[in-house]
Amino acid sequence: LTGLSETAYLAMAAIVETVLMALMASTIGTLLAIPISFMAAQNLMRDVRLPLAAIMGSLILALLGAAAGGWLGAQVLALSRLVSNPWLALGVLLLAGGAAAWLLRSLVLEDDEAAGGSPLARTVGVALVGALGLLALALLAQLGEAAGSWLTPRLGVLGFTANFILVLGNLVTLLFPALVGFVGLLLGGTWGGRLGQEAVLQLPDGTARGLTALLGVIGTALFVLVLGYGLIWLNVLGVRDLVPETAAGQLALLAWPAAVLGVLVGVLALRRAAKRPYPIGLTTYTVVRGTLNGLRSIEPLMMGFVFVVWVGLGPFAGILALTLHSIADLGKLFSEEVENIDEGPREAITATGASGVQTVVYAVVPQITPHYIAYIFYRWDINVRMSTVIGFVGGGGIGFVLQRFLNLTQYSRASVMVIAIALVVTILDTISSRIRTRII
Incomplete structure (x- = not known):
């Protein structure tokens, strides 16, 4: 050159x-x-x-799963920040990644008895693999940020490669809670729909209608609250200037339409057959x-x-x-x-x-x-x-x-x-x- x-x-x-x-x-x-x-x-x-109970169960657990996933992602990031020394972070990363790989191998490749036997043990194993994988990803992003910051001024004309590593670490850190929340949303929606459908099919008609109405009230209210907070956060059509600044004031404002629409859906659910499928x-x-x-x-x-x-x-x-x-x-x-x-x-x-x-x-x-x-x-x-x-x-x-x-x-x-x-x-x-x- x-x-x-x-x-x-x-x-x-x-x-x-x-x-x-x-x-x-x-x-x-x-x-x-x-x-x-x-x-x-x-x-x-x-x-x-799906029946309305399955739809509302899926909606409720999807929203709760997204919130829990976002919170879990933020906590994992905070935990990774406690390991401030890069070499110590690298060691923890290798341990977490190795443990996750070993657990995953035992769950996937071994027979049921070697993998833990009972479904509960397998569920715990999958949860541990997920937790260790999240910790490893958070530590990897932290190491990318540290390595990029240290290498950028030292590589001269090739400093752009180190800067890209820094940008990649920043990107993973920024999107980490959202990605974990997205996974929680998918898992929660899947489990909620399955549980709601099984419950409606197994319960008597009267009890199934009551359960459907209850889930309809809760699911609709949660959806209205989340939608309202989303519109306020995005400031659609300047709506933020028309609502209280405090979270408590916004909750009080959104609680009324959420409650009214939730009760309306619950009443309509009582008048419909609980097992009637809807084109969700x-x-x-x-x-x-x-x-x-x-x-x-x-x-x-x-x-x-x-x-x-x-x-x-x-x-x-x-x-x-x-x-x-x-x-x-x-x-x-x-x-x-x-x-x-x-x-x-x-x-x-x-x-x-x-x-x-x-x-x-x-x-x-x-x-x-x-x-x-x-x-x-x-x-x-x-x-x-x-x-x-x-x-x-x-x-x-x-x-x-x-x-x-x-x-x-x-x-x-x-x-x-x-x-x-x-x-x-x-x-x-x-x-x-x-x-x-x-x-x-």
């Missing part, structure tokens, strides 16, 4: 940062878009019909698909503006903007791929008495996997090109450097950045196209 100018080194560093930003956004977006895509597939959701699948499909379409209608550039204001200038804001748009775009593409599957294998597996999850695993996943992988590479290619534009609003990457040179009227240096962008986009497009061709 002897003889390269400072601008060339800067272009290479910015390009690598841009590619890593796109890779991280594509990875996180894919992990979140996959479960969302199944809920946005009409052919999977249209046949999902189509409702979920409509809400999820509408949300994805709404997010896709917002340009990534506007998302970049919002996240730059929220977290400041730099690649962190760019990764958040690209991740959010990737979730919406991949969720839509993935769901349409699920809707285009051959229904024959799915109908055959369903006829054997398989559950919904088993049907998805054995009839849907094998058909969509090649296309999912191709879409992931395609999205990475798109994110590389988008990250150059997001850089113009302060989202990091080579776009941010290009804007700086343009503002300083250093057009010769800006032209180097433009050439670097063109080369990288061309190379990645060629590689992505060949990989997609081989997979599909």
Whole structure:
């Protein structure tokens, strides 16, 4: 590399940062878009019909699970912060990761007797694996922040790699409670729906109606409270100026509509058959698909503006903007791929008495996997090109450097950045196209 100018080194560093930003956004977006895509597939959701008790039980435990997951994530982060020494944190990370791997191996690979025998022991084992895994992830994020901060000023021209490690650690730390809360929401919703349905099917009609009414009151009230707090937090249409500033005042204001609507749903539940199924699948499909379409209608550039204001200038804001748009775009593409599957294998597996999850695993996943992988590479290619534009609003990457040179009227240096962008986009497009061709 002897003889390269400072601008060339800067272009290479910015390009690598841009590619890593796109890779991280594509990875996180894919992990979140996959479960969302199944809920946005009409052919999977249209046949999902549940009694009102199951729907309300799922709603109640989903909200409680999300709150418990968010609280647990915050506590795990606080616990990881107690290990301030990086070397001690590394040792605890290795111990926690090793213990989680050993427990997982004993639960999955060994027979029931070696894994603990009773279902209670297996449940405790799974909980321990989850707790140790969360602690290991929190410690890994903390180590990433420490290592990135220490290495950035010491690596010189390669300092961008250490800065990316720092940004990655910050991203995991920021999203950690939300991710744990999302897992809690999914688990709570699944368990709540199962418990509610089993209870209604086993109880006499009168008792089942009473239980349905009670769950309807609680579930509706909780939903109204959460929705109200969400609108206040987002300050939709300036609503924050119209409500009390204290949490107690806001609760008192929201309690009345929550109670009235809850009682109304409870009364209606008493007048309906407890075992009557409702098309909750189509409702979920409509809400999820509408949300994805709404997010896709917002340009990534506007998302970049919002996240730059929220977290400041730099690649962190760019990764958040690209991740959010990737979730919406991949969720839509993935769901349409699920809707285009051959229904024959799915109908055959369903006829054997398989559950919904088993049907998805054995009839849907094998058909969509090649296309999912191709879409992931395609999205990475798109994110590389988008990250150059997001850089113009302060989202990091080579776009941010290009804007700086343009503002300083250093057009010769800006032209180097433009050439670097063109080369990288061309190379990645060629590689992505060949990989997609081989997979599909």
